[in-house]
Amino acid sequence: MIGIGFINAARYYVVSETNKSQPMSQQTEQAYLASYNIKDYDTCLTTVDSVLFTVLNGELYTLLVRRANHPYLAYWGLPGGFIDVQRDVDLTACANRHLAEKTGIIPPYLEQVCSTGSKTRDPRGWSTTVTYYALMAHIQCTTDIDSVDDVQWLPVTQALQMELAFDHKQMIEQALERLKQKALYSLVPVYALPETFTLSELQQLHEVILGKSIQSKSFRRRIELANVLEETGELSTQKGKGKRPALYRVKASAADYRFMRNLEY
Amino acid sequence: MIGIGFINAARYYVVSETNKSQPMSQQTEQAYLASYNIKDYDTCLTTVDSVLFTVLNGELYTLLVRRANHPYLAYWGLPGGFIDVQRDVDLTACANRHLAEKTGIIPPYLEQVCSTGSKTRDPRGWSTTVTYYALMAHIQCTTDIDSVDDVQWLPVTQALQMELAFDHKQMIEQALERLKQKALYSLVPVYALPETFTLSELQQLHEVILGKSIQSKSFRRRIELANVLEETGELSTQKGKGKRPALYRVKASAADYRFMRNLEY
DNA sequence: CTATTTTGAGTCTTTAAGACTCTATTTTGT
DNA sequence: ACAAAATAGAGTCTTAAAGACTCAAAATAG
Known part of the structure; x- marks a missing residue:
């Protein structure tokens, strides 16, 4: 990433009045496009691949x-x-299509991670892949399309x-690295949980992603500040040892909320 | 981004012992690759485009x-x-090659922003572009390759x-949005400055990127904490009104340093 | 030589996270 | 029925770092 070079003089060019006057080529655009053949x-090669995460029994799973x-x-x-140059309107649609083919649904959260391209990553030739990651509730995940042996969490x-x-x-x-960063300054991981969930479940999920424990007071303070979750009014029906926890659901604004300060790492 | 669906049952598949046993197709991989033609x-279409930024006279410039x-x-x-499937080994090399063709140098900072692809963004057909942004000192920027009218800051x-x-x-x-985020929690913008620079110049750059002023005490405290700049020992030779400011240069670790806390916005 | 400007340090306040405590509520064991 | 244990969730003190403001030193312009 680092590599510094120098040149002797700096020049500064002023923009011309219009950027459309006098085409520089004899050929018209129509003729060019008519004769163009990729x-x-x-x-x-260009592909779109997604890392689909979910959480089950306090462990993070991915779909293969x-x-x-x-x-x-x-x-x-x-x-x-x-x-699919016929069916996919854009990259996001392409990612969602492939995910829906394998899971039966379009996951509630999808975010582009990066693109990786090189001469050698695919034996067929120069290849670029756009990587997304997606989150969904585990209960939403299975497929009736692919045979049982083809897809697994x-x-x-x-x-x-x-x-x-x-x-x-x-x-x-x-x-995973991107998801970790998100867990430090956002509540994005919530999309790996089912429709309703408890704050402890959400905290445990963040802890699994970060690989370390979080002060629950800090976590709850942040959630209150963010104001992107709402109480359903119900309590969890799951039988457990202690006090019955309140159930929450996520507001639409949760995907974009960003804390000013990271959790310690 | 939101779109939740449900399925009736969740199933969980166990991974098989090996992932290489018994190819599922009659054709060998060699035969497949030999007959494969993209x-x-x-x-x-796949392209790589870069937004090259620099700073001049307290203003942010981009190369067109x-x-x-x-x-x-x-x-x-x-x-x-x-x-260029012959010459470019990967996406970064491709970005750097195009930038070097226009500027004469490889910029000291290059970072991938995102990829944009759709059916309609290019009249020639389905097209994907990988966008990078790059930073370099203005003094390093000109070209002897392209004619004067072709390239401008x-x-x-x-x-x-x-x-x-x-x-x-x-x-x-x-x-620009990515660069703004970086200015809030890193010192990445420093790569838009020349080899040596003053802290005031760096602060002014951050202010230009963020579009708001910064408390210089906060800014300097953060720089000291980050420990990614070093004093050259020299003072600026530029004649100005007040005290002569110390010159700094950037350590190699500057590109990756991340503050735990954002500046206010 | 004085007024002015800029660098850069000092310090108080504010904000939000970490650490720890404590209580209410629920289940489990006896 | 009751004690013990576990969990949810609030209260509060401490700590880290940014904001806001002050002030001294160094340089220039007149």
């Missing part, structure tokens, strides 16, 4: 898909694939110890 | 390039373009009022 050029095609045939990898720790297709392991690591 | 498929080809012939747009505010090629205006806005 297959005349060496292009790169067994590949039915070369390369990496029969390896486990991320849900995703090529852009796996604890993230376990997934990261497997040999996955392509560079999907690094992509999971990057998505 | 041009047999409908692919999408005049397009020599259709579409958007003669419009101003971002430096960037197609991936322009105040960002002015660039955002122009009609630019493709969706490059939104890309500049996104890059």
Whole structure:
């Protein structure tokens, strides 16, 4: 990222009055577009892959898909694939389509992580993938489309110890890193919980993501300040030892709320 | 982003012992790769574009390039373009190559912002672009490669009022938004300054990016805490009214340093 | 030589997180 | 029925770091 160079002199150019006058080429745009064919050029493969997280029994899970095609045939990898230039209107739609194909639903939270592209990451040639991560409640997750053996939830720790297709392991690591950052200054992880949840469940989820415990007083103070959750008025019906906790649901503004200060790390 | 659905039952699948046993297809991987030709498929255009920022006279500038080809012939747009599948080893190299072609140097800071892809953003067809933003000292910026009229530094505010090629205006806005966030919790903007600089210059830069003034006591306290700048031992030679300010240079660790707490906004 | 400007340090206040305490509520064991 | 244990959730003191304001030192302009 660092690499400093110097040049001798600095010049400063003034913008011309208009940016549309006098086309610099003889060919008209219409003629150019009519004769343009993407297959005349060496292009790169472009795919969209998603890291779908959820939480179950206090553990973070991710969805893996067994590949039915070369390369990496029969390896486990991320849900995703090529852009369907007919059906996908944009990248987000492409990510959601692949996720819906595997889970049956469109997850309530989807965020772009980064793009990774290189000459060597795919044996078929220069390849770029746009990585998203998504969150959804575990109860919402299964599929009646793919056969049982093709799709599975796996604890993230376990997934990261497997040999996955392509560079999907690094992509999971990057998505997890992003989710960790979000857990430090937002309540985004809430989208991995079901419709209604308790504050303790939410705190436990943050703790699992961060890999460390949080002061519950701090956590609850922040939630009150953020004002992005609302009480349902009900208490949890799950039988447990202590006092019955209140149930909350998330307001629409939760996805964008950002605390000014991170939790300690 | 919100859209919740439900399914009746949740199932949980256990991972199989190995992920490589018994290929599911008759064709070998070698045969598949030998017969694979990207041009047999409908692919999408993929480009890499960068928003290059610098600071001059207390104003934020960005580098624009005049397009020599259709579409958007003669419009101003971002430096960037197609991936050269022969020469570019990865996305970062591609971004740096296009920037070096226009400026003569590889900028000292480069960071990926996001990717934008849709059916409609390019009249030639489904197109995806990976947006980076880069920072460099203004004095380092000019070109001996492009003719004078092809490349120019322009105040960002002015660039955002122009009609630019493709969706490059939104890309500049996104890059600027990212830079603003960085200015709130890091010292990344320092890479828009020359090799040595004063703390006041750095503070003024942050103020320009944020569009508001900063308490200089807070700013200096943070810099001391971060420990990512070092005094050169010299004082600024620029003649000015008051006390001569100390010169600083950036340590290598500056790009990754992150404050726990944002400046107020 | 004095007024003015800028750098840069000193210090009080404010905000929000960490750490710890305490109480109410619920289940479990006897 | 009652004691013990566990959990939810509020109260409060401490601590860290930013905001706000003050002030001294160093430089220039007149």
